[in-house]
Amino acid sequence: MSTQKIATNALHAGHDVTKNGGTRAVPIYQTTSYVFNDSNHAANLFSLKELGFIYTRLNNPTNQILQDRLAAIEGGIGAVVFASGTAAISTGLLTLLKAGDHIVASSSLYGGTYNLLNVTLPRLGITTTFVDASNPDNFRTAVQENTRAFFVESLGNPKLDVLDLDAISTEAKAAKVPFIVDNTVATPALLNPIKQGADIVIHSLTKYIGGQGNSLGGAIIDAGTFDWSNGKFPEFTEPSAGYHGLKYYETLGAASYTFKLILEGLRDFGGALSPTNAFNIIQGLETLSVRIKQHSQNALEIAKWLEQQEEVAWVNYPGLESSAYKSLADKYLPNGQSGIVTFGAKGGFEAAKTIADETKLFSLLANIGDTKSLIIHPSSTTHQQLNEEQQKSTGVTTDLIRLSVGIEDVDDLKADLKAAFAKISK
Numbered sequence: 268m269s270t271q272k273i274a275t276n277a278l279h280a281g282h283d284v285t286k287n288g289g290t291r292a293v294p295i296y297q298t299t300s301y302v303f304n305d306s307n308h309a310a311n312l313f314s315l316k317e318l319g320f321i322y323t324r325l326n327n328p329t330n331q332i333l334q335d336r337l338a339a340i341e342g343g344i345g346a347v348v349f350a351s352g353t354a355a356i357s358t359g360l361l362t363l364l365k366a367g368d369h370i371v372a373s374s375s376l377y378g379g380t381y382n383l384l385n386v387t388l389p390r391l392g393i394t395t396t397f398v399d400a401s402n403p404d405n406f407r408t409a410v411q412e413n414t415r416a417f418f419v420e421s422l423g424n425p426k427l428d429v430l431d432l433d434a435i436s437t438e439a440k441a442a443k444v445p446f447i448v449d450n451t452v453a454t455p456a457l458l459n460p461i462k463q464g465a466d467i468v469i470h471s472l473t474k475y476i477g478g479q480g481n482s483l484g485g486a487i488i489d490a491g492t493f494d495w496s497n498g499k500f501p502e503f504t505e506p507s508a509g510y511h512g513l514k515y516y517e518t519l520g521a522a523s524y525t526f527k528l529i530l531e532g533l534r535d536f537g538g539a540l541s542p543t544n545a546f547n548i549i550q551g552l553e554t555l556s557v558r559i560k561q562h563s564q565n566a567l568e569i570a571k572w573l574e575q576q577e578e579v580a581w582v583n584y585p586g587l588e589s590s591a592y593k594s595l596a597d598k599y600l601p602n603g604q605s606g607i608v609t610f611g612a613k614g615g616f617e618a619a620k621t622i623a624d625e626t627k628l629f630s631l632l633a634n635i636g637d638t639k640s641l642i643i644h645p646s647s648t649t650h651q652q653l654n655e656e657q658q659k660s661t662g663v664t665t666d667l668i669r670l671s672v673g674i675e676d677v678d679d680l681k682a683d684l685k686a687a688f689a690k691i692s693k
């Protein structure tokens with residue numbers, strides 16, 4: 268495992284220039300498939316007697332560099348990349364779970380993930396109990412005999428609740444289930460969930476890691492810490508009908524989940540990342556630790572400024588003294604709290620919509636983590652499929668505006684918001 272820091276790993280990990288023609292930049296291997304030496308070589312690759320590239324749905328040399336880099340940065344033993352964060356989450360869960368299984372999840376989740384757990388997975392017989400994650404005991408209370416995973420976001424989108432990962436991971440260990448942490452908003456530059464007891468870390472690479480708003484991507488990083496032989500996961504210990512009798516845990520040990528994600532998850536669900544998007548995301552990752560400092564600094568300054576504006580009812584940012592999550596932020600996010608700020612418009616739903624419509628530098632769109640500043644009114648957009656009660660449990664109120672604060676000059680951002688506030692009808 269790498270002992271180097273993120274700023275170094277983000278630039279170098281996974282890329283051996285001697286094996287890639289001396290290329291200083293990571294090359295794009297834009298190919299679907301790989302020529303076998305002969306049929307025996309092909310047979311060995313398929314039976315895992317030899318490791319190598321077969322088909323880009325399973326792996327690709329550019330993607331492999333991104334995977335190795337992410338594993339080094341998050342402190343995992345392996346990583347697998349996907350076409351989007353959502354593909355990572357759905358494939359990650361479906362590789363672990365089967366009909367009859369149960370998840371305990373924080374209710375403060377990205378709306379798409381909430382829908383997957385609340386509507387789509389139950390259709391397949393996989394149910395979820397959502398809990399208020401601010402009290403880690405709630406995870407214990409929700410555990411059932413068929414519980415097979417805990418799922419949380421380290422910094423919830425858009426509630427911005429900082430979770431007590433140490434305490435929740437203790438509950439996951441007691442329940443003998445893997446602790447899965449979506450670390451998209453916090454980013455590995457600010458928080459490494461594996462150090463706090465996570466077994467599996469998920470990222471939407473579309474956000475801060477890619478960072479420029481040009482490529483979708485997702486990743487799963489496997490800590491290699493979970494004991495798949497504890498009796499709750501027979502798919503890891505019994506011969507796999509899906510991979511000619513392979514006993515994952517006996518053959519692959521700590522790397523069982525990483526391999527299962529590739530051999531069954533990517534093979535069967537097909538959510539592979541394109542090598543060109545992997546390249547774009549690698550360009551972003553190289554500067555993540557520099558960018559996230561500026562995002563965090565700008566976001567804190569905007570949050571403090573918003574607290575003083577008469578059009579603003581409340582402000583939520585974990586770095587604010589007024590935040591309910593300040594002490595958890597001090598513990599888990601001491602070097603910055605990332606770039607998302609939410610606030611309530613005093614005029615409610617209509618005023619919030621007006622502000623989102625009237626900003627010019629802040630682009631009205633459904634994304635976060637771009638270098639450019641973004642704004643959205645979740646109640647009428649990303650969370651409109653949820654009823655008001657469900658919206659509330661994910662942290663969305665009708666007056667809430669979410670900012671993804673970019674790395675522009677912060678004075679220009681304040682002026683843009685000020686001009687939009689002036690358009691609210693009094």
Ligand SMILES: Cc1ncc(COP(=O)(O)O)c(C=O)c1O
Pocket residue numbers: 351352353354377379380420424449451452470471472473474483484485634635
């Ligand atoms: C915390 C979080 N996880 C996962 C996702 C899904 O990622 P993607 O849009 O890359 O599918 C998002 C998207 O907004 C997100 O905010």
